[in-house]
Each structure stands twice: as C-alpha cells, then as structure tokens.
Amino acid sequence: MTRLAVGRFSFMVMVLAASGAQAADWAPGKPPLSTPWTDKVPVDHPLPEYPRPQLTRPDWQNLNGLWDLAITPRSATEPAQWPMQIRVPFAVESALSGVQRPVGSDQAVWYRRKVDIPADWSGRHVKLNFGAVDQQTTVWVNGKQAGETHVGGYDSFGYDITDALKPGANTIVIRVYDPTDDGQGALGKQRLKPDGIWYTPTTGIWQTVWLEPVAPVHIERMDMTADLDHARLVVVPHLDGGADTKVRVTVTSKGTKVGEATGIANGSIDVPVPHAHPWTPDDPFLYDVKAEVLDGGKAVDTVGSYIGMRTMKLAKVGKFLRPVLNGKFVFQMGALDQGFWPDGIYTAPTDEALRSDIDKAKAMGLNLLRKHIKIEPQRWYYWADHLGILVWQDMPATRDHHVPDSAGKKQFEHELHTIIEQLRNTTSIVTWVPMNEGWGEYDPDRLADEVKKQDPTRLVSNNSGSNCCGFDGGNGDFKDDHIYVGPGETVPTATRAASLGEFGGLGLVVPGHLWPAKKKFDYEDQADAKAMTTRYEGLLAKVARRVPFGLSAAIYTQMTDVETELNGYLTYDRKVMKMPVDRVRKANQAAIDAAKEPDQ
Structure with a gap:
C-alpha cells in the first residue's frame, strides 16, 4: 500500500498483481510511433492516479495492470482457456x-x-467502477452477474458487487462486445478500416478500473452550479439510499473555510462564497468542496471535490451577440483536439502525457480546446480546470451519413445526457456540441433544445459545421461554420453568436514522425515550416480582422497529427512542433486582443 498525491488530494492506493502468468511473461507491443511517455508506463500499475477527481474518497483499489485475456467468437460463452494477457486500461488494438x-x-x-x-x-x-469501456460490457464476480449489461463506450459506470464477494480471492470476469462501425452506437472517429480523418478503433477497457468501499448511505453524484450573481455555490447531492438524510457542504480556499451549509439529500444546498474569485483561463482559481452525509451529526460518508466560480452566457456586446465569461466578452481562440495517441490510441500513456497537449495549447497562446468527437477520462478535465483552458465538448458521433435506427437513437441520446450529467461540474467546459457536420444527424434542433434545458449554465452549438454538410435548425447559441482553409466571413444573427468551429488544416510532412501509410491527408499542403508559419500568420490575421465584425470564436484544425492526417501543430508522436511557438503565440494573441476593437 502506498500513499499517492494527486493534484489537490491524497489517496491510499493498493495495487494487486493479475492472476495467471507473471509480468515477466508479458511484453508491450511496438507502436508505429512512440511518444516521449511510451516507455514510462509501468507494467503492474499504469495510470495510478485516482480517476474521478470531482468525487473523491480516501480508500480505493486500482485494478489497472495485467489481466488475463481471451478473444472468442461473439456467440461463445466464457472461455476455458485464457491464452493472453493485456495491460489494462489500454485497448486491445x-x-x-x-x-x-x-x-x-x-x-x-x-x-x-x-x-x-x-x-x-x-x-x-x-x-x-469503470471509467469507460467500449462498447457493451457484462461483468461477473465469482460467477454471479453484476447488474445489467452496460451499453455505451464513453460514459462511466459501476456496480455494487458486495453480495457477490467472498473471503479471500475473488474472480472478476468481463465480456466486451464492440461492433465499431458495424453497429448503431456512438463511435466517434473510430473505424474498422481507418483512412484520412477516420482512425484506429478502440475495443474494450480504455479507462481506469477500480474498487471502492462506500457506506450503505452514500453520495452517488453531486451537481454544482456557480452563482456569481448571488455569491453562492448551489449544490444538489444525489444519494444512494437515505432520501431524507442531511448533507453538509463546505467550501474552502487554500485550506481556509469560506462557506458552509447543511441541507437535505437530493435538494438544493446554497453555500455562500462571499467575494468569489472568478475562474478564467488566465487565472484558473479553484475552490475545494467537501460534502458529508450526516447521521446524528456524525459524518458517515465524505467526498471531496472542487469548483471554479465562473459563468458562461450569451449577451449583447456592442452591436453583436457574444459569449461572455463572467460577464465579459473573451474571444475564444482554440484548436480541434482529437485525443488520439499512437501508442495508446484512446488512452494517453501517462497522466503527464494526458496534460501535455493542454500545456502546449497554453504555450501557443490558445485559450480554448474543442474536444472533438471524443470524451476524455476525467483526469483530462481536471487538468483543463487547473491549467486554465476553455473547452467545447463534442458528443461522439454515430456513423457518418447513416442515421441510427430507433434503438440507436435511444442509446445515443441516453449516452449524450448521461455524459452531460457526469461532466456538468467541469468548470472549463463552456459549450456542448451534440452533433458535428451531419454525421449520423437527426433532430439537431430538438437535441440542442434538450441539452440546453438539461444544462442552461452553458452554451450549445446545435450542429457544428452545419453550413457545409448538415442541417441547421436555426437554434442553439452559435451560427457555427466550418470553412477550410478559411477563415471566411461568418457573422452572427439576431439570436446567435458567430463561431468558426473549424478552419485551417495546414499540412506539413515531418520525416521520421509519420504514421506508416502511403496515403496522407490535410486541407492544404505546406512546403516547409517557414511556409506553414507564414501561411498560419496570414490566416490568423484574417481571423483577427473578423472579430470586430461579430466573430466570437475560431477553432484551428488541429492540435496534433492523427495517423495519416497531417494538419497538426504537433506531429502525432508529440515530438516536433511544426512552427515556432513564439510566432504562433503572437498570432493567436492578436486574434484574442482583437476583442478590444470596436464593432464595425
């Protein structure tokens, strides 16, 4: 047992060896490209950090590491032989x-x-508990099935396995089926035949698995809303059991209590936060939050969390509707962020790697990342909150140009709303994007309205890029165009702000840092780094000139190369920055500073 410091908390971590063959019998594969962190992944305890930073408990057991593995026909029952081992939580591929x-x-x-x-x-x-498993997951403990099969590759889930446990060793068996693009569910950019903007699939467990003891009456979820106008934090604690139980919520700043209130489970608790310090990308100030389930005045369950006090609304600023952060218009200059890795695919090799793209975005002067068609592990949002970056969060799409059937729609919407609930306390997320470019599109106007009703504290883009290849229902908070290479002349409407959800896509081949495939893709080839930098500066100068005409956000494609798509600021292995950071930062900052110019 070791004590591990994770961000603002400390946890007791117990790591057990997997059953079957010893670690010496297992070896990692050789990725087509290695990142600086590929060789830093431990065999028996990869990703040891507590995986759920916004609902923490001190006791837990990390189950990442070596598991026995078998791949069978879909119709087969539990295998008699387990011929392989796999290092969890990395996908089979x-x-x-x-x-x-x-x-x-x-x-x-x-x-x-x-x-x-x-x-x-x-x-x-x-x-x-499972951070995420792609896509249909059935669990048995000592031969007893734990709950129902979970369907969905991006939302977190878990089971109470108490009744199935026995003294001594307990056996966990998990079956996963993932049809990828042969199915109806959300799959993002995964394809069985990757090509261009479609990438290698992720099958199976791809986020942390862990055990956690809880009291019979315990907090299952907390919904927190920062209310700067009334100097308070509104908390709704959702409990498993004990509907009339009292819950005490305490807000602290650097160890000093700033507010405390007690209320009833599943109801609103208003915690005063006087003289609240607002969260911004330039000043990502966070408060610690503790919630305690009380029984006769004694805490029987305690969870830790954190929150940034910030608001995001649409408001008239000068002549145009603009997104305003804490009442102020801040031009959102961002990058498309796919979240793929050449060694771990959907899973970053280490926590340091997970935060690295955010660090690089900050270094380049960006204040926004659009998390594109993927949901990240909650540790990624922890770093976005702590490092200070605005986030547009996409819902992973179903198959492009293929409307799901009725069961597929039901599953897509269930997963969409579940993800919003699970990420609603993420300070950095300021916009939800339910659909993109018409991929698997249906009812984008209805879904945008439902998302807005579910979470009125954030903005919604009903179908990013609907100008190029989808349906625009005319609702949501943004007129959100995709223009390659761009930037075009997107303007706001009487009811929506103007955003350039995607533009750019300048491509540069960097020998020695390429995915092994002959066919390459980008939106405009560049001869060398010098040409790319000059072209980028020209594009950003045009973006800056559009801000006084109503443009409020611009998102460049993209943070990194991904497999055969070569239009990143960085190569896919994260080893080469294609343009000088100082010149990129200056160009990005000029676009952000253009918000200070008067409207035209």
Whole structure:
C-alpha cells in the first residue's frame, strides 16, 4: 500500500498483481510511433492516479495492470482457456496493451483477474467502477452477474458487487462486445478500416478500473452550479439510499473555510462564497468542496471535490451577440483536439502525457480546446480546470451519413445526457456540441433544445459545421461554420453568436514522425515550416480582422497529427512542433486582443 498525491488530494492506493502468468511473461507491443511517455508506463500499475477527481474518497483499489485475456467468437460463452494477457486500461488494438491486434465485429473480448478485498472494508458496500469501456460490457464476480449489461463506450459506470464477494480471492470476469462501425452506437472517429480523418478503433477497457468501499448511505453524484450573481455555490447531492438524510457542504480556499451549509439529500444546498474569485483561463482559481452525509451529526460518508466560480452566457456586446465569461466578452481562440495517441490510441500513456497537449495549447497562446468527437477520462478535465483552458465538448458521433435506427437513437441520446450529467461540474467546459457536420444527424434542433434545458449554465452549438454538410435548425447559441482553409466571413444573427468551429488544416510532412501509410491527408499542403508559419500568420490575421465584425470564436484544425492526417501543430508522436511557438503565440494573441476593437 502506498500513499499517492494527486493534484489537490491524497489517496491510499493498493495495487494487486493479475492472476495467471507473471509480468515477466508479458511484453508491450511496438507502436508505429512512440511518444516521449511510451516507455514510462509501468507494467503492474499504469495510470495510478485516482480517476474521478470531482468525487473523491480516501480508500480505493486500482485494478489497472495485467489481466488475463481471451478473444472468442461473439456467440461463445466464457472461455476455458485464457491464452493472453493485456495491460489494462489500454485497448486491445494498442501497442501499450501488449496485444495490438484488431478485433472484428463478430468477436468478443473477455477479461479475467483475481482480487482480494481489504479486511478493513468490512461493513461497507464495495463498488466496481469503470471509467469507460467500449462498447457493451457484462461483468461477473465469482460467477454471479453484476447488474445489467452496460451499453455505451464513453460514459462511466459501476456496480455494487458486495453480495457477490467472498473471503479471500475473488474472480472478476468481463465480456466486451464492440461492433465499431458495424453497429448503431456512438463511435466517434473510430473505424474498422481507418483512412484520412477516420482512425484506429478502440475495443474494450480504455479507462481506469477500480474498487471502492462506500457506506450503505452514500453520495452517488453531486451537481454544482456557480452563482456569481448571488455569491453562492448551489449544490444538489444525489444519494444512494437515505432520501431524507442531511448533507453538509463546505467550501474552502487554500485550506481556509469560506462557506458552509447543511441541507437535505437530493435538494438544493446554497453555500455562500462571499467575494468569489472568478475562474478564467488566465487565472484558473479553484475552490475545494467537501460534502458529508450526516447521521446524528456524525459524518458517515465524505467526498471531496472542487469548483471554479465562473459563468458562461450569451449577451449583447456592442452591436453583436457574444459569449461572455463572467460577464465579459473573451474571444475564444482554440484548436480541434482529437485525443488520439499512437501508442495508446484512446488512452494517453501517462497522466503527464494526458496534460501535455493542454500545456502546449497554453504555450501557443490558445485559450480554448474543442474536444472533438471524443470524451476524455476525467483526469483530462481536471487538468483543463487547473491549467486554465476553455473547452467545447463534442458528443461522439454515430456513423457518418447513416442515421441510427430507433434503438440507436435511444442509446445515443441516453449516452449524450448521461455524459452531460457526469461532466456538468467541469468548470472549463463552456459549450456542448451534440452533433458535428451531419454525421449520423437527426433532430439537431430538438437535441440542442434538450441539452440546453438539461444544462442552461452553458452554451450549445446545435450542429457544428452545419453550413457545409448538415442541417441547421436555426437554434442553439452559435451560427457555427466550418470553412477550410478559411477563415471566411461568418457573422452572427439576431439570436446567435458567430463561431468558426473549424478552419485551417495546414499540412506539413515531418520525416521520421509519420504514421506508416502511403496515403496522407490535410486541407492544404505546406512546403516547409517557414511556409506553414507564414501561411498560419496570414490566416490568423484574417481571423483577427473578423472579430470586430461579430466573430466570437475560431477553432484551428488541429492540435496534433492523427495517423495519416497531417494538419497538426504537433506531429502525432508529440515530438516536433511544426512552427515556432513564439510566432504562433503572437498570432493567436492578436486574434484574442482583437476583442478590444470596436464593432464595425
């Protein structure tokens, strides 16, 4: 057992070896490209950080590491033989998993490992938690199925496995089926046949798995809303059991209590935050939050969290509607961020790697990242909150040019609304993007209205890029165009602000840092780094000139190359910045500073 410091909290981490063969029998694969972190991933305890920073408890058991693995026909029952091992939480297709092989839509993936439950967890319920598994997950503990099969590749889920546990070693078996683009569900940019803007699939467990003991009556979720106008934090604690139980919420700043209030579970608790320090990308100030379930005045369950006090609204600024952060218009200059890795695919190799793209975006003077058609592990949003970057969050799309059937629509909407609930406390997220460019598009106007009703504290782009290849219902908060190479002349309307959801796409080949495929893709080839830099500066100068005419956000394609798509600021292995950082920063800052110019 070791104590591990994670951000603002400390946790007790217990790491157990997997069943079956020893670690010496397992080896990672060789990725087509290695990142600076590829060789820094531990075998037995990869990604040891507590995975849910906004609902923390001190006792937990990390189940990342080596698991037994079998790949069978989809129709097969639990295998008798387990011929492989896999390093969780890396997808079967990834080099870091040690398996590095494709999985067909006619196959299922099975995981197995043994765990011991600490004796001091006695008397508490034990939860088995999954950050994310792609896509259909069934779990057994000691041969007993834990709840229903979970469907969805991007939302977190878990089971109370208390009744299935026994003294000594317990066996967990997991079956995963992932049809990728042979199915109806959300899959983002994964394709069984990757090409161009479509990338390698992720099958199976791709975020942290962990055990956690909880009290019989415990906090399952907290909804927190910063109310700067009334100097308060509104908290709704959702409890498992004990509907009339009292909950005490305390807000602190650097260890000093600034506000406290007690209320009833599942109701609103208003915690005063006098003279609140607003959160901004330039000053990402955060408050610590503690919630305690009370029984006779004694805390029987305690969780830790944090929050930034900020608001995001649409308001008239000068002649135009603009997005305003804490009542002030800040031009949002960002980059499209796909979140893929050449060694881990959907999963960054380490926590340091996970934060690295945000660090680089800040260094380039960007104040926004659009998380494109992917949901990240919650540690990524933790770093976005702490480092200070605005986030537009896309919902992963279903298949492009293919409207899902009724069951597919039901699943897509369930996962969309679940993800919003799970990420609603993320300070950095300022805009939801339910659909993109008509991919799997249906009812974008209805869905935008539903998202806005579910979370009125943020803005909504109903279908980013609907000018090029989708349906624009005329609602939502943005007239959100995609223009390559751009930037074009997007203007606001009487009801919506103007955003350039995608532009740019300048491509540059960097020998020695290329994905092994002959076919390459970008939106405009550049001869060399000098030409690319000059072209980029010209594009950003045009963006800056559009700001006084109503443009409020611009998102460049993209943060990094991804496989055969070569239009990143960085190469896919994160080893080469294609343009001088200082010149990129100056160009980006000029666009942000253009918000100070009078409207035309």
